[in-house]
Amino acid sequence: MKTESGRRHLLGIGELSAEEIAHVLDTAESFREISRREIKKVPALRGRTIINLFFEPSTRTRTSFEIAGKRLSADTINISSSASSVAKGETLLDTARNLEAMSPDFIVIRHPSAGAPHALARICRAAVINAGDGAHEHPTQALLDAMTIRQHKGGIEGLEVAILGDILHSRVARSNAHLLTKLGARVRLAGPGTLAPPEFASLVEGGGLKIADRVEEAIEGADVVMVLRIQRERQDAAFFPSLREYAVHYGLNRKRLDAAKADAIVMHPGPMNRGIEIASDVADGTRSLILDQVANGLAVRMAVLYLLDGGSLLGQREVETAKPHPAVAETPDAGSRTDDAAAQTRLPLGGELEPVAAGRAEPETAAPPRRFRAHRPKTSRAVATQDDGHGMTDD
Amino acid sequence: MEFVEKVRIMDAARINRALARLASEIVEENQGASELYLVGVQRRGVPLANRLADKIADLEGSRPPVGVVDITLYRDDLSTVGANPIVNRTELPGGVDDRNIVLIDDVLYTGRTIRAALDQLIDFGRPLRVQLAVLVDRGREHRELPIQADFVGKFAPTKRSEIVKVMLNEFDGEEGVAIVERPAAESAEGRRP
Numbered sequence: 001m002k003t004e005s006g007r008r009h010l011l012g013i014g015e016l017s018a019e020e021i022a023h024v025l026d027t028a029e030s031f032r033e034i035s036r037r038e039i040k041k042v043p044a045l046r047g048r049t050i051i052n053l054f055f056e057p058s059t060r061t062r063t064s065f066e067i068a069g070k071r072l073s074a075d076t077i078n079i080s081s082s083a084s085s086v087a088k089g090e091t092l093l094d095t096a097r098n099l100e101a102m103s104p105d106f107i108v109i110r111h112p113s114a115g116a117p118h119a120l121a122r123i124c125r126a127a128v129i130n131a132g133d134g135a136h137e138h139p140t141q142a143l144l145d146a147m148t149i150r151q152h153k154g155g156i157e158g159l160e161v162a163i164l165g166d167i168l169h170s171r172v173a174r175s176n177a178h179l180l181t182k183l184g185a186r187v188r189l190a191g192p193g194t195l196a197p198p199e200f201a202s203l204v205e206g207g208g209l210k211i212a213d214r215v216e217e218a219i220e221g222a223d224v225v226m227v228l229r230i231q232r233e234r235q236d237a238a239f240f241p242s243l244r245e246y247a248v249h250y251g252l253n254r255k256r257l258d259a260a261k262a263d264a265i266v267m268h269p270g271p272m273n274r275g276i277e278i279a280s281d282v283a284d285g286t287r288s289l290i291l292d293q294v295a296n297g298l299a300v301r302m303a304v305l306y307l308l309d310g311g312s313l314l315g316q317r318e319v320e321t322a323k324p325h326p327a328v329a330e331t332p333d334a335g336s337r338t339d340d341a342a343a344q345t346r347l348p349l350g351g352e353l354e355p356v357a358a359g360r361a362e363p364e365t366a367a368p369p370r371r372f373r374a375h376r377p378k379t380s381r382a383v384a385t386q387d388d389g390h391g392m393t394d395d
Numbered sequence: 396m397e398f399v400e401k402v403r404i405m406d407a408a409r410i411n412r413a414l415a416r417l418a419s420e421i422v423e424e425n426q427g428a429s430e431l432y433l434v435g436v437q438r439r440g441v442p443l444a445n446r447l448a449d450k451i452a453d454l455e456g457s458r459p460p461v462g463v464v465d466i467t468l469y470r471d472d473l474s475t476v477g478a479n480p481i482v483n484r485t486e487l488p489g490g491v492d493d494r495n496i497v498l499i500d501d502v503l504y505t506g507r508t509i510r511a512a513l514d515q516l517i518d519f520g521r522p523l524r525v526q527l528a529v530l531v532d533r534g535r536e537h538r539e540l541p542i543q544a545d546f547v548g549k550f551a552p553t554k555r556s557e558i559v560k561v562m563l564n565e566f567d568g569e570e571g572v573a574i575v576e577r578p579a580a581e582s583a584e585g586r587r588p
Contacts (some may be wrong), residue, residue: 026481027481027482030465030482030483030484031482033484033485033486034468034485037518037519038490038519038520039518039519041518042468042469042515042518043468043469043514044467044468044469044470044473072468303482306468306482309473
């Protein structure tokens with residue numbers, strides 16, 4: 001982050017180096033202790049302002065960012081789309097400009113459209129942190145997952161990690177696939193064929209990512225079994241016949257878990273659907289680290305806020321030009337009403353910033369998009385999915 | 396950044412003797428070691444605190460507990476140092492309420508590190524008393540806050556352009572205290588560590 005590369009925003013794991021990831025995780029370890037103190041507060045970000053701008057429901061992530069900010073002595077403000085001018089039809093970028101006029105140091109954004117944080121980063125002096133954008137990325141979730149794995153396995157390199165469930169719509173799966181393979185783990189994804197398309201393997205170069213044909217195959221010999229949320233509200237989308245059938249064929253239960261290594265750990269980003277994607281006895285079992293994940297999430301977010309330290313260069317910074325995400329940034333008013341923007345969104349495979357329609361030239365004046373790695377999977381093609389704006393997996 | 400070593404003011408033996416003297420002064424001042432709590436300031440204050448605890452154990456037969464504070468998050472210059480400093484751990488087992496604390500750091504210069512350490516201790520509770528022991532005191536003309544050491548291993552008057560470099564086996568693979576200086580062009584900025 002700042003120490004490594006002058007990075008100002010945290011928009012996705014895809015753009016981070018393995019060294020940057022390790023630096024965040026190391027820093028986060030030091031922040032865990034603060035939450036065990038009687039007075040859980042340090043003055044590091046005193047006088048800074050953090051705006052949590054949430055266009056989707058969230059319990060864990062929003063609370064976690066809010067507490068993280070408060071424990072660093074920053075002032076945190078929460079804005080949710082239902083209780084803001086967004087409900088009156090204000091566009092995302094207008095909302096952002098108005099917030100920006102109040103000089104926040106950080107904007108933490110969750111939005112149903114992939115690329116919304118990138119659009120904000122382009123126009124904001126504040127440090128922008130992606131708290132989940134569409135089916136693209138959820139970087140702090142992947143960081144907290146990695147932290148949890150490291151604590152229990154001593155490292156990431158060489159581990160076999162199974163990620164099960166609704167891969168297609170999961171920003172957690174994408175961010176984790178990037179992060180875990182960058183740190184040398186082998187990741188196997190599995191779920192119903194409709195939700196775990198074979199194309200997904202091209203998200204990551206180098207063959208560290210595989211799609212397993214069956215859930216059992218992914219779990220076999222795994223060190224880590226990560227279960228994603230299935231969305232009941234998506235039932236009419238017919239990705240699989242019924243919840244009961246899903247639980248029978250794809251859910252993680254004790255019997256399936258037996259195929260993993262004896263010391264395998266079980267993770268879930270929450271909120272859980274007990275008895276559907278994960279059996280209750282597994283969720284509450286001794287291998288389950290679900291609550292460790294939440295505790296680590298706080299430490300990771302404190303570390304990210306500290307490392308980005310939004311206000312530290314305020315006044316000296318130039319507003320950098322990030323590459324706009326085509327889904328939201330092609331016109332000044334793009335990202336307009338949440339629903340419209342979401343309806344237009346297509347999910348670029350792997351969340352790389354692929355134009356979804358031809359003929360949208362990048363502005364020539366744009367600075368080199370140094371925050372984005374230029375690599376794109378050779379076979380990359382956009383996977384168009386329905387995006388109703390409510391359908392994102394994971395918290 | 397290149398530093399030029401000007402003079403070496405302590406070697407391993409002198410550091411050891413200074414710590415031995417500090418240990419006996421601390422014990423004398425506090426009429427024994429039974430109530431003491433040594434707290435090292437990350438990073439080089441920590442091995443110094445442990446060595447002092449060992450020496451106090453030799454003198455008194457019981458080793459005082461050792462805690463650790465990392466002052467990074469309490470720095471007053473977080474917004475001006477270029478890169479955010481590495482955050483290390485703070486560990487104060489048993490808390491600080493009603494404890495007789497001796498803060499231990501390697502070098503006393505502007506006093507700002509100690510201010511940060513004091514703020515942090517006080518966020519943890521209400522110590523009975525806090526004293527300060529340092530291996531090297533660079534002189535009170537450098538002080539930017541009303542902070543002085545109760546126990547000093549070596550008094551070393553220095554110029555602002557100079558830096559006192561404490562090397563300990565635990566971090567540096569050697570033992571010694573040297574006065575180093577930046578080349579003239581860089582020292583003009585006068586930035587403090």
